[in-house]
Amino acid sequence: MPTAQNQMRLASALLEAGNAAEAATLYAGALQGPFTCDPDLRFGAARAFTESHACAEALIHLEQLRARRPEYRPDAVSLLLARCYAGTSRLADARQEFEHAIARFGTFEAHAEYSIWAVQTGDAATAAHLQSEIDKITSRWNAMARKLNDPVIQRLQTALSSSLRVH
Template sequence: MQFFGIGIHVLIAVFFAIHVVRTGQNMYWLAILFMFPLLGSLVYGIAIYLPSTRIQYGAKKVISVAGKILDPNRELREAREAFNYTPTAQNQMRLAAALLAAGQSQDSAQNYEACLQGPFAGDPAIRLGAAQANFACQRYDACIDHLHTLRERTPNYAPEVVSLLMARTLAAAGKEQDARSEFEFALQKYGSFDARAEYAIWAIGIGDKETALRLKLDLDQTINRWNKHNIELNAVMLGRLKNAFSM
């Protein structure tokens, strides 16, 4: 079969050649594809292209979920063993993150704070982790201090994450007016699904139904356009929204 005088196997080879360039594959694939368009496309499709598609992604996701179900403490156990064997700052960071993921926020906060006393004190990822850990164990003043430091020293580092965490922390600390101002700032500045969702959850929680329902309407319109993959990626937030509006 031909299109505009070009064999379909050549068009497939061109498609795969574009994939080679865009994904940074070895350039010898270009020679193979253009010297042997039919056989080269078959080999490239099986060896490179298919493993990078959603089929491979889905398989990896299933394996990852299964692994967490069968051995939910594996990452924490391995992180702890690595730190005990080699107590470097990098291993302590890994341990702190694993502790936070496992719900052990007190220990996580202690490890993050220890990391900030060493050579990585200026690392914004560590400071954000420390803020998240302190939020999780209800040390709101410490969390706010870390977030202020992030904004002062590294204002371009994860600004939306910092803003939403600041808003949630101010709300948890009972500073409702400051929290509303921060939620409004995040909504106007970023306008993301997370910004609207966090604001809506907070608003319904304090009884501001007008704001909550306005945001919920907008969120529902977005959700209705999502495919299954988007819904899976946002499952945690969707669960929080459902719980907040079912009360």
């Protein structure tokens, strides 16, 4: 049945399987009608649009989510906002949002995403500072923590190796 809940489950599975564009379409469809304010749907749509490089579309969902439900997953919303600002060439907003995420949440993911952005924009000083913080954080990890954070670690390593090839 094409209910909003079923569309959300299918969209989530598609997103996790790497099919972000199709997931974004399903999430957008599920947001029509009575579920337009559902924070899980709106966040899922934002993630899917971000991963499919439709950052302007993702920003609409993220800004509505932050305005209407500021308590909903504030760390994840902040990082997606920063990535979307970067994806729409709002670099000052991206930097501000990354710095906000680090100051407020201080997570590995916040440091790593900011570092990825800094590397991609050629800000070597910020990337180096962040790398020292990342090294401190990861030095205390066990195997499970490494496994849970592997997707972000892989993205960071890819950004760093791409940067080395350019220089």
